Amino acid sequence: MLVVEDEVLIRMSLAVVLRDEGFTVIEACDADEALIALSTAPVDILVTDVRMEGSMNGLDLAAQVRSTRPDLKIVVVSGHLAADETHGIADAFVPKPYLAEKIVDQVKAILNGTDLDHAF
Amino acid sequence: MPSDLQHAEAFSSPKTILVVDSEIIVRMTLSEYLRHCGYRVVEAASGEEALTVLKDSDLPIDVTLAEVELRGEIDGFQLAAWIRSRRPGIAVVLAGTPTRAAKAAGDLCEDGPMMSKPYDPQLVVDRIKRLMSVSP
Numbered sequence: 001m002l003v004v005e006d007e008v009l010i011r012m013s014l015a016v017v018l019r020d021e022g023f024t025v026i027e028a029c030d031a032d033e034a035l036i037a038l039s040t041a042p043v044d045i046l047v048t049d050v051r052m053e054g055s056m057n058g059l060d061l062a063a064q065v066r067s068t069r070p071d072l073k074i075v076v077v078s079g080h081l082a083a084d085e086t087h088g089i090a091d092a093f094v095p096k097p098y099l100a101e102k103i104v105d106q107v108k109a110i111l112n113g114t115d116l117d118h119a120f
Numbered sequence: 121m122p123s124d125l126q127h128a129e130a131f132s133s134p135k136t137i138l139v140v141d142s143e144i145i146v147r148m149t150l151s152e153y154l155r156h157c158g159y160r161v162v163e164a165a166s167g168e169e170a171l172t173v174l175k176d177s178d179l180p181i182d183v184t185l186a187e188v189e190l191r192g193e194i195d196g197f198q199l200a201a202w203i204r205s206r207r208p209g210i211a212v213v214l215a216g217t218p219t220r221a222a223k224a225a226g227d228l229c230e231d232g233p234m235m236s237k238p239y240d241p242q243l244v245v246d247r248i249k250r251l252m253s254v255s256p
Contacts, residue, residue: 008169009176012162019155026148029165033144040145040251 001107002026002041004034004048004058005077014047017100023107030054031061038065043072045107049096050078062089073110075103136160136179137228138210140170140186140199145251146218150185150225153244157229167194174207183211185224218248 001023005011008029015025026041028034032054037043046065048058056064059081062074066089076086079096086093092106108114137159141147144165151161162181164170167190173179184203188196200212213228215221226241 008164008172012173015163026144027151027163028144029169033165036144036255037148040255041148 001045001047002028002034002037002043004028004031004046004052004061006030006049006052010049014100014103017104018107021104031056031058034061035064038069045073045075045110047075047077047103047107050076050081059086059089062086073107075106075110077103136162136182138162138164138170138173138181138184138186140164140167140184140190140196141221142166142187142189142191143218143252145255146187146221146248149244149248149251150221154185154225154228159228166190166192167196167199168192170194170199171202174203174210181207181210183213183228185213185215185221185228187221188214188216219245222248 001018003011003015003018003025005014006029011027015027018025026037026043028037030052034048046062048061050058052058058076062076065072065074074090075092075094076090077094077096077098083093091110094102094106137154139147139151139154139161141150142165147163147165151163154161162173162179164173170184170186171194174181186196186199190196196214200214203210203212213224215224222241222244225244
């Protein structure tokens with residue numbers, strides 16, 4: 001799993017919870033790092049924030065990944081977007097602020113093919 | 121006078137390592153191996169991110185393994201100086217190259233909580249080189 005978040009404490013906290021749940025987590029601080037990670041490591045789920053420094057934001061990253069890696073599941077988190085703005089790009093949307101457990105539940109739901117209320 | 125690495129090894133049971141490297145391939149590879157050795161690993165992509173982590177006194181960091189050259193305004197030397205003055209209980213290992221960082225990680229693993237088989241830092245170096253050769 002690849003977690004892309006430019007706020008280090010948020011990224012770290014989410015990664016810790018996901019690792020405690022048994023996931024292998026790669027951490028990227030922006031979309032540029034994420035693209036390198038995606039090109040070099042096995043990733044099946046992308047969890048990305050939207051507002052980040054770098055050559056593209058998280059939604060652009062998600063859209064690019066959606067077109068090049070349609071098999072990869074995508075969770076977009078944002079405090080600024082509405083869920084419908086990620087339609088067709090993300091498999092799920094989680095509004096900020098969130099509890100890390102919310103992401104865990106969402107990821108598990110995606111892997112299980114279960115729809116949560118806030119999943120598409 | 122003991123080196124930084126000896127200082128790090130002198131810690132009885134370091135549990136959490138802060139890995140600071142602006143190259144995600146190096147950072148994720150080192151972190152993965154250190155986790156395999158049983159450490160908790162916190163990752164930072166810059167000196168600024170490292171300071172954010174280190175200023176959070178609730179995070180019990182035992183060792184900081186940092187690249188010297190980091191993107192942003194704070195390099196490894198400045199980070200080490202900050203730690204020396206503000207968090208002197210944290211051992212600092214500065215690495216000038218991925219090879220040296222891998223060797224430092226190997227030394228930490230030998231002293232790690234879950235060492236079960238010989239650790240070969242050359243494997244880490246080889247993996248970093250292989251991943252860098254295929255990255256865009």
